[in-house]
């Protein structure tokens with residue numbers, strides 16, 4: 376047992392030395408043991424499985440789904456234009472955006488690598504308007520393109536699967552690998568304990584999410600009342616979204632710090 380632990384430790388150190396990549400969005404070094412293309416492939420499979428198990432609303436018949444589609448189209452095209460103009464088109468390599476709305480009382484939304492987004496109708500009772508929805512969608516997309524899920528998945532592969540390669544893990548330990556994936560991307564509660572995003576990941580997602588919504592022409596100032604409403608829902612049994620995106624005064628303070636920069640993008644968008 377002891378030998379196994381020290382081997383794991385050695386593997387972890389080796390991974391830390393060789394498996395860190397500079398993130399092009401945030402400029403931060405992150406543990407990255409899995410190819411983005413492999414993750415996107417897994418995401419596409421998981422996304423379609425998820426959709427087949429839930430009631431997906433048709434944007435032609437549901438005003439809510441139509442709104443989610445519109446927010447998604449505006450934000451994804453603004454982000455694509457922005458990174459192309461910065462010569463960083465590779466940030467979105469392999470992205471094939473999809474936005475879907477599912478009928479669910481749960482207050483939740485997420486984005487898988489490759490741009491696979493789901494909004495739960497329960498969230499719309501808290502967003503209350505299209506601009507606040509854009510704030511959340513921007514935040515979730517920021518988690519994906521800042522590769523936060525990939526970072527968590529890499530850590531999990533080391534800790535739970537002994538640094539096994541993803542393709543090997545998928546074939547040898549499919550259930551564990553799938554659960555790790557869902558946990559890493561904060562998807563669903565059926566896999567047990569929900570993993571909250573780290574404070575640093577939350578701050579990054581807020582910072583870039585505000586900018587993404589602003590670039591798409593949505594007023595970033597709407598983030599403050601939205602997160603206030605979300606924070607007020609805390610307590611005994613907070614919604615899923617709040618357990619993975621813990622919120623308090625620190626978040627509101629940081630959002631206010633990021634506001635002047637986001638407003639520059641907002642003013643340019645009009």
Ligand SMILES: [Zn+2]
Pocket residue numbers: 514518572576577580619620
């Ligand atoms: Zn978050």
